[in-house]
Amino acid sequence: MRAAVLRHGAMVVDEVPDPVPGMGQVLVRTLACGICGSDLHFVKHGRRMSELAAHSGVPDRLDFERDIFMGHEFSAEVLECGPETLAPPPGTVVTSIPGMLTLEGPKDLAYTNEFAAGYSERMLLSAPLLLKVPNGLDPRHAALTEPMAVGLHAVNKSGIRAGEAALVYGCGPVGLAVVASLRTKGVEPIIATDFSATRRRLATTMGAHDVIDPRREPGIEAWRRIDGVRPLGIFEAVGVPGMLESALEDAPPGARILVVGVCMETDNVYPIFGILKELSVQFALGYDPMEFAASLQAIAEGELDVAPLITGSVDLDGLPDAFELLANPDSHGKILMEPSGR
Amino acid sequence: MRAAVLRHGAMVVDEVPDPVPGMGQVLVRTLACGICGSDLHFVKHGRRMSELAAHSGVPDRLDFERDIFMGHEFSAEVLECGPETLAPPPGTVVTSIPGMLTLEGPKDLAYTNEFAAGYSERMLLSAPLLLKVPNGLDPRHAALTEPMAVGLHAVNKSGIRAGEAALVYGCGPVGLAVVASLRTKGVEPIIATDFSATRRRLATTMGAHDVIDPRREPGIEAWRRIDGVRPLGIFEAVGVPGMLESALEDAPPGARILVVGVCMETDNVYPIFGILKELSVQFALGYDPMEFAASLQAIAEGELDVAPLITGSVDLDGLPDAFELLANPDSHGKILMEPSGR
Numbered sequence: 001m002r003a004a005v006l007r008h009g010a011m012v013v014d015e016v017p018d019p020v021p022g023m024g025q026v027l028v029r030t031l032a033c034g035i036c037g038s039d040l041h042f043v044k045h046g047r048r049m050s051e052l053a054a055h056s057g058v059p060d061r062l063d064f065e066r067d068i069f070m071g072h073e074f075s076a077e078v079l080e081c082g083p084e085t086l087a088p089p090p091g092t093v094v095t096s097i098p099g100m101l102t103l104e105g106p107k108d109l110a111y112t113n114e115f116a117a118g119y120s121e122r123m124l125l126s127a128p129l130l131l132k133v134p135n136g137l138d139p140r141h142a143a144l145t146e147p148m149a150v151g152l153h154a155v156n157k158s159g160i161r162a163g164e165a166a167l168v169y170g171c172g173p174v175g176l177a178v179v180a181s182l183r184t185k186g187v188e189p190i191i192a193t194d195f196s197a198t199r200r201r202l203a204t205t206m207g208a209h210d211v212i213d214p215r216r217e218p219g220i221e222a223w224r225r226i227d228g229v230r231p232l233g234i235f236e237a238v239g240v241p242g243m244l245e246s247a248l249e250d251a252p253p254g255a256r257i258l259v260v261g262v263c264m265e266t267d268n269v270y271p272i273f274g275i276l277k278e279l280s281v282q283f284a285l286g287y288d289p290m291e292f293a294a295s296l297q298a299i300a301e302g303e304l305d306v307a308p309l310i311t312g313s314v315d316l317d318g319l320p321d322a323f324e325l326l327a328n329p330d331s332h333g334k335i336l337m338e339p340s341g342r
Numbered sequence: 343m344r345a346a347v348l349r350h351g352a353m354v355v356d357e358v359p360d361p362v363p364g365m366g367q368v369l370v371r372t373l374a375c376g377i378c379g380s381d382l383h384f385v386k387h388g389r390r391m392s393e394l395a396a397h398s399g400v401p402d403r404l405d406f407e408r409d410i411f412m413g414h415e416f417s418a419e420v421l422e423c424g425p426e427t428l429a430p431p432p433g434t435v436v437t438s439i440p441g442m443l444t445l446e447g448p449k450d451l452a453y454t455n456e457f458a459a460g461y462s463e464r465m466l467l468s469a470p471l472l473l474k475v476p477n478g479l480d481p482r483h484a485a486l487t488e489p490m491a492v493g494l495h496a497v498n499k500s501g502i503r504a505g506e507a508a509l510v511y512g513c514g515p516v517g518l519a520v521v522a523s524l525r526t527k528g529v530e531p532i533i534a535t536d537f538s539a540t541r542r543r544l545a546t547t548m549g550a551h552d553v554i555d556p557r558r559e560p561g562i563e564a565w566r567r568i569d570g571v572r573p574l575g576i577f578e579a580v581g582v583p584g585m586l587e588s589a590l591e592d593a594p595p596g597a598r599i600l601v602v603g604v605c606m607e608t609d610n611v612y613p614i615f616g617i618l619k620e621l622s623v624q625f626a627l628g629y630d631p632m633e634f635a636a637s638l639q640a641i642a643e644g645e646l647d648v649a650p651l652i653t654g655s656v657d658l659d660g661l662p663d664a665f666e667l668l669a670n671p672d673s674h675g676k677i678l679m680e681p682s683g684r
Contacts, residue, residue, distance in 0.1 A: 279624075
């Protein structure tokens with residue numbers, strides 16, 4: 001079968017071995033797979049990320065001399081079950097957290113030498129992790145379960161409550177997922193900032209009450225003008241150096257900062273800002289399986305309309321170009337890879 | 343009367359106007375006042391601190407061209423009440439949070455151009471803020487109410503619970519107050535690190551289960567050796583550049599970091615460590631009035647034995663030298679200023 005893999009620092013499409021389902025595994029046909037900002041980061045900074053992850057106690061088994069499979073925001077159709085495996089019948093549309101249960105313990109499906117992932121025509125999934133996509137939900141929308149779960153998790157981790165205010169720095173897919181989840185939770189006002197007009201429009205669609213171009217007005221000043229009194233949660237979804245320091249400097253006394261943007265470089269911060277204002281900084285990554293399931297349910301029941309987030313689609317051969325395109329992501333929300341084309 | 347004041351960047355003892363109590367105020371005679379690490383910081387970095395505080399929204403009214411009164415860890419004896427003021431009778435031993443209620447709102451007594459503070463023979467306090475020192479408690483011990491409240495507040499803010507583990511970086515007075523409060527809360531093990539053998543001995547006295555010289559073994563490795571499994575709270579009570587980054591780098595996944603050391607310079611951090619391990623960082627400053635009262639009560643009832651923390655005493659004239667001495671604080675816990683000498 002064909003797959004897009006990371007090989008010597010670049011995405012290439014090539015023939016790879018056909019996956020064969022073992023016990024507890026299900027062979028699926030990929031229907032749609034979102035391109036995640038982390039994947040772009042990974043192509044650039046993968047080795048360093050892997051080093052830092054190993055340094056943080058995450059087991060590091062990635063071999064950059066071999067192909068690395070990627071693609072962790074997918075929906076798929078069941079083709080065939082492994083031996084002695086209970087799973088939905090062929091033809092069922094499913095999604096799953098991007099992980100594989102093995103006899104050696106759970107393994108990552110987001111970045112792996114071992115298993116084909118979402119940027120492949122077919123892949124193996126663990127039967128116990130499968131979630132059926134409720135009847136009728138567009139598999140393209142089901143593919144957004146994963147990024148929306150990231151937003152839900154960040155909002156849960158922040159401890160923000162209905163009636164409090166939120167300031168969201170960055171309206172890429174993560175920032176937009178945060179906005180959507182804040183709206184569902186009854187947070188008001190939600191003030192979202194981004195340099196891109198397209199992304200600000202998307203933020204409004206996803207539930208932001210106010211959108212701000214930080215070149216015209218700093219986000220924190222917008223918050224002071226619009227609200228200025230309610231407890232404030234600041235969500236950092238940009239992930240470039242300087243953002244954490246800005247958040248510490250901007251935050252009003254007692255504010256909570258939730259960092260969900262992945263910054264790979266150092267940030268030079270003044271701890272004294274945190275101290276004088278008794279700030280708290282919570283870092284967030286991923287989601288738990290319940291949040292993933294809740295995210296699918298919210299999309300399937302129409303609580304969360306993810307359709308506007310999808311601003312492009314490519315087939316497998318178009319994936320390397322889409323990675324290039326997203327290096328300047330201003331005009332894009334989420335681009336989906338659909339192996340069969342559209 | 344005489345007072346030690348900050349004048350042109352140095353502590354000097356001089357005659358200052360006698361304070362006269364107004365309505366709601368009480369004139370007291372200072373019995374003991376602890377020298378706080380923040381005061382040493384302030385002599386060095388006061389202007390910058392004041393700028394950063396103003397930048398953080400704290401009203402800045404300090405005039406560095408005029409004398410600045412300091413001393414915020416005090417006990418005192420009531421001499422005289424202002425007009426129409428309800429207060430304990432003369433001779434009562436009291437303490438108070440270092441603040442003054444005025445018609446313009448509450449004002450700071452820790453660093454002020456306006457009111458004589460604890461490094462003075464006499465001072466004014468706000469009658470509604472007075473706490474009677476329970477009968478028989480040594481006023482020298484009552485003067486430690488304030489620093490112990492800082493430790494209690496940091497522990498409360500951290501959310502740490504009985505049965506969880508704590509790693510305390512730095513065994514100066516703040517770190518020691520944290521250790522004491524952790525012990526009262528039932529946290530175990532409490533692992534405290536400091537370069538100074540004297541301070542490590544004090545940490546053991548105040549309740550640390552294990553003390554570590556970080557030149558011999560990094561604190562985090564000591565935690566792995568001693569415990570390594572319970573939820574961990576890391577308390578940063580050193581306050582020099584590099585400590586926040588160390589804490590982020592050292593912390594195991596899901597750990598909470600409580601920053602109570604006041605770092606005046608920048609710290610170059612890797613947000614990615616926070617993200618990969620979903621850390622939380624809570625900054626803490628000061629205490630609330632209930633925590634202050636609880637701290638006095640704990641000392642008065644013998645739950646908290648602060649006597650070992652007092653490693654020196656000077657009179658008013660000895661205060662400038664004590665500031666010099668504490669610039670190399672290795673062999674000291676808390677030095678008290680007692681205006682009448684000992």
